[in-house]
């Protein structure tokens with residue numbers, strides 16, 4: 001069955017998603033981004049789309065993929081491509097995991113549940129953010145796929161211990177500890193769109209910002225049906241219950257995760273630990289020494305420290321530093337299947353996607369996330385066939401040709417190094 005027909009049939013949704021006809025034109029992730037922009041109030045769209053300060057790192061993450069070119073093996077027939085990979089011992093149907101993304105319940109009703117379902121349907125893993133609106137038990141009940149829980153220490157160790165226990169009891173298979181958020185990055189779009197006033201207690205100050213919601217009645221209807229402004233269902237403060245939305249940025253600032261905390265977390269969590277937010281070989285080695293089973297080369301999608309390099313650029317340094325001791329994953333800027341192939345060629349075992357699925361979710365709920373994954377999967381199959389490579393497992397350095405000087409690389413005998421030495 002052709003892709004568009006399948007998607008059209010899958011998509012029939014009462015929650016304010018755009019009509020199915022329009023989705024047949026969602027050929028790439030940018031198309032889904034435009035659909036998300038159309039459905040969401042500006043403040044919600046910009047929360048997904050934006051980055052910190054000048055958004056230099058946000059742009060660099062995607063642009064860096066342009067620096068890497070392919071070296072195809074032509075005149076090779078590849079009737080079937082094998083996209084499978086193994087991450088932390090679990091076999092995934094494709095090397096793409098849904099990254100932890102906070103507040104998805106604002107993008108679409110019961111956002112975490114529908115995203116987790118779409119991930120399971122595609123045969124891959126979903127990482128649930130600490131800053132999610134659905135209870136982790138509900139997400140587990142809705143999904144048959146592998147689930148990871150992402151941890152911030154908001155609310156302190158006791159609150160975190162409770163969430164870790166709950167995730168453990170529910171069978172979440174990995175704990176992702178994000179280490180790049182000692183404070184929230186300065187995302188100027190959020191402030192210009194009135195986030196402070198909207199979360200404050202002064203009704204008068206909210207008035208200038210309310211128009212953006214009224215302009216998006218389909219989103220607004222879904223938001224109200226879903227209970228209005230979400231609470232953080234998995235950050236349960238003793239005596240108070242789930243943390244309110246307004247309290248979280250202050251709580252985050254008190255919740256810096258240090259290597260000491262990591263040791264404590266390792267004692268609480270019995271399963272595999274993933275350290276997310278690694279940008280240097282030193283931090284990657286440190287994470288491995290502290291017992292991580294995997295690291296995610298990540299700059300939080302350019303939302304934290306603006307001016308750090310694109311993740312693709314530092315990937316080879318991290319791969320070299322850990323020397324196979326831990327699995328290396330990457331996120332940041334993935335918008336095409338060819339981006340996934342390039343990251344794997346440079347040493348990533350799999351990638352995580354944030355915005356690429358968030359746009360789909362915001363555009364059309366579960367069907368939109370499925371469409372995001374389908375776009376990336378079809379892209380990846382096509383890229384492998386054009387490369388003359390039968391499987392993700394066979395991708396490697398020999399399939400990428402030109403890498404500019406600033407990429408630090410491991411092997412002296414590698415063709416890429418020759419380019420670097422010129």
Ligand code: FNR
Pocket residue numbers: 047048049061099100101102129130131150178276298299300301302303331332333334352353354355356358
């Ligand atoms: C994020 N990210 C994130 N990471 C994390 O560890 N916990 C979180 O709660 C969030 N929340 C969040 C919200 C939104 C709207 C976005 C876009 C991102 C970062 C995310 O896990 C991932 O690192 C980036 O999204 C990867 O970059 P791309 O794929 O969005 O370019």
